[in-house]
Amino acid sequence: MAAAPRRRAIPDAAVARLPVYHRCLLDLQAEGRTTVSSEQLAEMAGVNAAKVRKDLSHFGSYGTRGVGYEVDQLIIDLRRELGLEHDWPCVIVGAGNLGSALASFNGFRERGFTVVGILDVDPAKVGRRIGGLVVRHQDDLDELVAAEGVAIGIVAVPPAAAQEAADRLVAAGVTSILNFAPTVLDVPAGVHVRDVDLAVELQILAFHEERRPDGRNRRVVERVRS
Amino acid sequence: MAAAPRRRAIPDAAVARLPVYHRCLLDLQAEGRTTVSSEQLAEMAGVNAAKVRKDLSHFGSYGTRGVGYEVDQLIIDLRRELGLEHDWPCVIVGAGNLGSALASFNGFRERGFTVVGILDVDPAKVGRRIGGLVVRHQDDLDELVAAEGVAIGIVAVPPAAAQEAADRLVAAGVTSILNFAPTVLDVPAGVHVRDVDLAVELQILAFHEERRPDGRNRRVVERVRS
DNA sequence: AGCTGTGAATGACTTCACAGCA
DNA sequence: TGCTGTGAAGTCATTCACAGCT
Incomplete structure (x- = not known):
């Protein structure tokens, strides 16, 4: 923040x-x-x-x-x-399950966000094809960001690697980061970060589930205003 | 107070x-x-x-x-x-890119959420193996939810199919839904829904990106200390 | 008549600031 | 002394309610 x-x-x-x-x-x-x-x-x-x-x-x-x-x-x-008059080129750092899914996710392109690259540090992953893209090595980040004018980066690496990934994105010139890693990223002022922690979302549901008024019984629906 | x-x-x-x-x-x-x-x-x-x-x-x-x-x-x-003393069995509806990634995502299990099933309506997807699970047909939902005591469902289908998926989950007895489809779900009172719209997250970043003080010229990364 | 635009009222959340305990 | 716990103040967001345009 x-x-x-x-x-x-x-x-x-x-x-x-x-x-x-x-x-x-x-x-x-x-x-x-x-x-x-x-x-x-x-x-x-x-x-x-x-x-x-x-x-x-x-x-x-x-x-x-x-x-x-x-x-x-x-x-x-x-x-x-919303700045949707032009397409936003994005890069994804991390070609694991989540990164791969995001790279082939149609919902982004449909709404003006084009994934122009997906990168990883793991040599075993570099070179694979994912949703029309070839996984590149993370060292190519600077070049890619500069070449495509990328302003938005997506962090989809394990927690331990997330800060490093963010640092690299920032160094490459990215100024907005969508972070899927369960880590609080430390970035320079002026860089926007949004966190999406999927497990946290489930935990919030579990919280309410655990304390629903009817205990473990099935639902006793009461009217709630919408 | x-x-x-x-x-x-x-x-x-x-x-x-x-x-x-x-x-x-x-x-x-x-x-x-x-x-x-x-x-x-x-x-x-x-x-x-x-x-x-x-x-x-x-x-x-x-x-x-x-x-x-x-x-x-x-x-x-x-x-x-947070209700994390016991594991929460979850089901995923939709075995596309996103559903598949979520099913093999380690972050869930690590934090107490076990995906006990992934389902789809597409016969071509039923039977596939994803992260240790075999994709089942959506018709098996009732049985699965009852057998495993599932309280949390994850909707990872295209927008047009989302309401139907939610209806089925609710009918099966699920009372909390994590919805990845870009759709406002209509559910009975008492059922909790949390929406995660990945494109919306990017749009919020784009909004701020579009109106950053230094205009559109990016890469003028001013180094501000954090 | 119908529906927007908005000040004013309410409510929710955050931060302050300090009393009080280990 | 150091740090929690918490009323009170402050900030931000939501909702009300109605004037005013079409």
């Missing part, structure tokens, strides 16, 4: 929801819908209507009172806000 | 950090450390000391003033709070 002085125009919590709205709008567009109300969008995104309006108002107002938001226009605006 | 005895004893935000503390404590234990101060633990976890103390105080106080927390004891307490 770099504590840099910044004017945070849009709250972090709102930023995290914009991609979800974007996703929902694409679905609406695919269905041929031309407008959508905050209430409908909220329903789709699993949040409430006031939040949708407030979130969207953070980058100017685009809705029409009495009607709602124009789907096409809102997609354009969100794309611009 | 516990005037209203709510069901929510521990704030969500704190719960999300407990697994991280747990992870750090295991590292400390491995190094042979017997005690740790809130400040040291905070440093490792990437948060601040007051937060650590407050978080830990939510389930009773275990620290010794003037000394800190006893590592072994705190691990035990966290394990209990």
Whole structure:
């Protein structure tokens, strides 16, 4: 967490929801819908209507009172806000199970992120083909980042190697890191890190599972507001 | 200030950090450390000391003033709070790239989550071996969940199939779902869902990348000390 | 009439700061 | 003395509620 002085125009919590709205709008567009109300969008995104309006108002107002938001226009605006007008080249460090899966994951390319390289230190892995890419040695990182203008790196190595991988990415010029290793990375201020610890997600579920009101019984459903 | 005895004893935000503390404590234990101060633990976890103390105080106080927390004891307490005293059997629905990677991912088992089955609807995938498991047909879900006492399901199917997969999991008796599909799942109240949308994570990074103070010219990595 | 945009109210989470114990 | 535990203050996020546009 770099504590840099910044004017945070849009709250972090709102930023995290914009991609979800974007996703929902694409679905609406695919269905041929031309407008959508905050209430409908909220329903789709699993949040409430006031939040949708407030979130969207953070980058100017685009809705029409009495009607709602124009789907096409809102997609354009969100794309611009999210920096999705151009593709983002990414590199993956670590060609194990997870790195390999990420490299062949279609969900990235579909949404504007192209994996331009996957690297590993293990000579046994270098040279393998994964999802249209050949695994390169981690020493090629500098060259690759420079050649492709990579700004985003994905760390998919074992915990013990994660800091080293991050250091290399930063040295190569990468300024945003998506970290799958269960480690707190130490990076220079100005470098963004997002952690995705898959086991932590399960642990949070287990926490709630362990203390559900009905103990170990099956569900006694009570109404919860959505 | 516990005037209203709510069901929510521990704030969500704190719960999300407990697994991280747990992870750090295991590292400390491995190094042979017997005690740790809130400040040291905070440093490792990437948060601040007051937060650590407050978080830990939510389930009773275990620290010794003037000394800190006893590592072994705190691990035990966290394990209990997080429901990690027993293993959690999980099933994965979807044997594509992501599902396969998750099935062979060591990080789960190491932290108390055992993948007891991976299922798919595609006959071409059924029967394949993945990380010590044989892919089963999705129709076997009920049987598997009942036989193994599965409470946690992992959805790793394409978006169009996600709701169906979730419905099946819920029908089979699963009460917590980790959803990797970029879709808002509709589940009965009482069923917990956590979403992990990998592309959204990248989009959030892209958002910040797009509006970094130094504009689009990257590689002007200013060296700021951390 | 319907729906957005937004100040104001509420609520949640974080940080401060210090009393109190080992 | 050193460090925890915790009220109180502060910050940030969510929700309400309604004025105001179409």
